[in-house]
Amino acid sequence: xxxxxxxxxxxxxxxxxxxxxxxxxxxxxxxxxxxxxxxxxxxxxxxxxxxxxxxxxxxxxxxxxxxxxxxxxxxxxxxxxxxxxxxxxxxxxxxxxxxxxxxxxxxxxxxxxxxxxxxxxxxxxxxxxxxxxxxxxxxxxxxxxxxxxxxxxxxxxxxxxxxxxxxxxxxxxxxxxxxxxxxxxxxxxxxxxxxxxxxxxxxxxxxxxxxxxxxxxxxxxxxxxxxxxxxxxxxxxxxx
Amino acid sequence: xxxxxxxxxxxxxxxxxxxxxxxxxxxxxxxxxxxxxxxxxxxxxxxxxxxxxxxxxxxxxxxxxxxxxxxxxxxxxxxxxxxxxxxxxxxxxxxxxxxxxxxxxxxxxxxxxxxxxxxxxxxxxxxxxxxxxxxxxxxxxxxxxxxxxxxxxxxxxxxxxxxxxxxxxxxxxxxxxxxxxxxxxxxxxxxxxxxxxxxxxxxxxxxxxxxxxxxxxxxxxxxxxxxxxxxxxxxxxxxxxxxxxxxxxxxxxxxxxxxxxxxxxxxxxxxxxxxxxxxxxxxxxxxxxxxxxxxxxxxxxxxxxxxxxxxxxxxxxxxxxxxxxxxxxxxxxxxxxxxxxxxxxxxxxxxxxxxxxxxxxxxxxxxxxxxxxxxxxxxxxxxxxxxxxxxxxxxxxxxxxxxxxxxxxxxxxxxxxxxxxxxxxxxxxxxxxxxxxxxxxxxxxxxxxxxxxxxxxxx
Numbered sequence: 152x153x154x155x156x157x158x159x160x161x162x163x164x165x166x167x168x169x170x171x172x173x174x175x176x177x178x179x180x181x182x183x184x185x186x187x188x189x190x191x192x193x194x195x196x197x198x199x200x201x202x203x204x205x206x207x208x209x210x211x212x213x214x215x216x217x218x219x220x221x222x223x224x225x226x227x228x229x230x231x232x233x234x235x236x237x238x239x240x241x242x243x244x245x246x247x248x249x250x251x252x253x254x255x256x257x258x259x260x261x262x263x264x265x266x267x268x269x270x271x272x273x274x275x276x277x278x279x280x281x282x283x284x285x286x287x288x289x290x291x292x293x294x295x296x297x298x299x300x301x302x303x304x305x306x307x308x309x310x311x312x313x314x315x316x317x318x319x320x321x322x323x324x325x326x327x328x329x330x331x332x333x334x335x336x337x338x339x340x341x342x343x344x345x346x347x348x349x350x351x352x353x354x355x356x357x358x359x360x361x362x363x364x365x366x367x368x369x370x371x372x373x374x375x376x377x378x379x380x381x382x383x384x385x386x387x388x389x390x391x
Numbered sequence: 392x393x394x395x396x397x398x399x400x401x402x403x404x405x406x407x408x409x410x411x412x413x414x415x416x417x418x419x420x421x422x423x424x425x426x427x428x429x430x431x432x433x434x435x436x437x438x439x440x441x442x443x444x445x446x447x448x449x450x451x452x453x454x455x456x457x458x459x460x461x462x463x464x465x466x467x468x469x470x471x472x473x474x475x476x477x478x479x480x481x482x483x484x485x486x487x488x489x490x491x492x493x494x495x496x497x498x499x500x501x502x503x504x505x506x507x508x509x510x511x512x513x514x515x516x517x518x519x520x521x522x523x524x525x526x527x528x529x530x531x532x533x534x535x536x537x538x539x540x541x542x543x544x545x546x547x548x549x550x551x552x553x554x555x556x557x558x559x560x561x562x563x564x565x566x567x568x569x570x571x572x573x574x575x576x577x578x579x580x581x582x583x584x585x586x587x588x589x590x591x592x593x594x595x596x597x598x599x600x601x602x603x604x605x606x607x608x609x610x611x612x613x614x615x616x617x618x619x620x621x622x623x624x625x626x627x628x629x630x631x632x633x634x635x636x637x638x639x640x641x642x643x644x645x646x647x648x649x650x651x652x653x654x655x656x657x658x659x660x661x662x663x664x665x666x667x668x669x670x671x672x673x674x675x676x677x678x679x680x681x682x683x684x685x686x687x688x689x690x691x692x693x694x695x696x697x698x699x700x701x702x703x704x705x706x707x708x709x710x711x712x713x714x715x716x717x718x719x720x721x722x723x724x725x726x727x728x729x730x731x732x733x734x735x736x737x738x739x740x741x742x743x744x745x746x747x748x749x750x751x752x753x754x755x756x757x758x759x760x761x762x763x764x765x766x767x768x769x770x771x772x773x774x775x776x777x778x779x780x781x782x783x784x785x786x787x788x789x790x791x792x793x794x795x796x797x798x799x800x801x802x803x804x805x806x807x808x809x810x811x812x813x814x815x816x817x818x819x820x821x822x823x824x825x826x827x828x829x830x831x832x833x834x835x836x837x838x839x840x841x842x843x844x845x846x847x848x849x850x
Contacts, residue, residue, distance in 0.1 A: 168588070
């Protein structure tokens, strides 16, 4: 009954006072938008959120909020992109270096690599003599050729050879011929200073090689293999 | 075979036995009803606990629930040394309580999307929470904390002073509030003369002890009602029994309001003069109060058609003959538990103020002298019924109706019953009510440029 009488009429809202503590439904067009309306509840972005001052981190051209940032935009963009690009390039190179270093650490170590070379003192080998060394598990022939042998090999007609190679293509210094002592037929070790051509003769199946290690007669298909070698000075050769 | 059948029958018997104490008048708990279900499942249930706490609820199966704690602790219960304490209480609803800090209350209610608000009238303080059905427990905890266990920490209370000032400033901007507060101040000697807002001399002088004292003396179980909408009655009853029984007794009884009839003039430079002329009417709950309500609508209680011509509004038509300038007039009616005010509220231009007031009062006198037809009476009753029933359509209005009724007399009268009571108001009742106004001692409150506004003894 009291509610009935007290609520009718245009002035009933003024007979009471309401305070919101937490108001979860604030519709657009609501009259009470001030934070005092529901101090426990309403936060307004334009007054209650304090944004800190970030000027310490800004570029000089954009500190003034009233100036347009369009004029400086190209310069700022160019600088940023340049720095980014340069850093990327440097980064890529650094990455490549690191990766190759790590990957190559898995390849053969120095002591193993050291086993792959052989150093030969040439003054120990007299002229006309062939010396055999064990290199990488295979026999290595080092032959000190005479002048007669050199000339004879140089004069050979390449068209007649099964595996045509001129002598000068097979030696660095014509006085020394260095070849692998493995027959290219089935892998036996040829005998030095034997055979019909003054070179090597393989006793297994009868392959004749000449003083340059080229196949002249017999079942072998290719010339004796020439490894990589170099002469650091007159008296030594390093093969491998 | 028989044994197996016997076992199943046994379990069925136990089922029935378990349900033996289930009342056939109460709805089954936890059952979802289809839309075509019976009407009785949506009755308002009212229970009065032995401690005096009244619990009222309606289960309307809506997805959102509203719970209110209604306390007879309006500003009429303020004493001269703690005037304005209810204003502070209204603002203090988000402060730290024994079970939850201020942050927890705010964060907890926000987290479930609920709302908490406090409304205070001259008679009651109403704490309302609303939330979704499933979150009742969470917000109920905060509601109980705020109403029964506030801590009123001194530094938090002193932080409320700027908010009191802000509130008063906002209220002062509204002339109607100023006039209504002034009207009550002039009309009564005590109790009902207290303002809803803290008086100037007490701003900053209300301490935490005042708040504690006021809550101790007035927030007692016998003066509280726990009201719920969209909640099960059993649940609410359990909450009421467990948590709202801390302060027993009736607390301090308020003084009976003494009507004195005076005048208050609030001068300002505004070009609109607001003026309210009232006289003592009847206490709420009596048939006389209902007659005054019908009289209010008979005379005119605000526009019914937006931007309409107010053709059925007697006051507006009468005053329109007295002035051509813009004006507004409506009947003012306020009822409290032991007294009431009835009169006219006018808004007019400065020069026409006296004519407008006199014309409005003449209209009321015409009703008192019997110038009311049966058609007018029917129209007024229909308008009153319409306004009342439409106010029950919103959940806020319905909760308020349930709560004020529960608090006033511990029961709930259905809208049909109230409509019937309205229909029983006769022409003589209305005429007597108007005569009471005409012959009673008048109170007047005016605001604006009062150069042409008459005094209360001149009207």
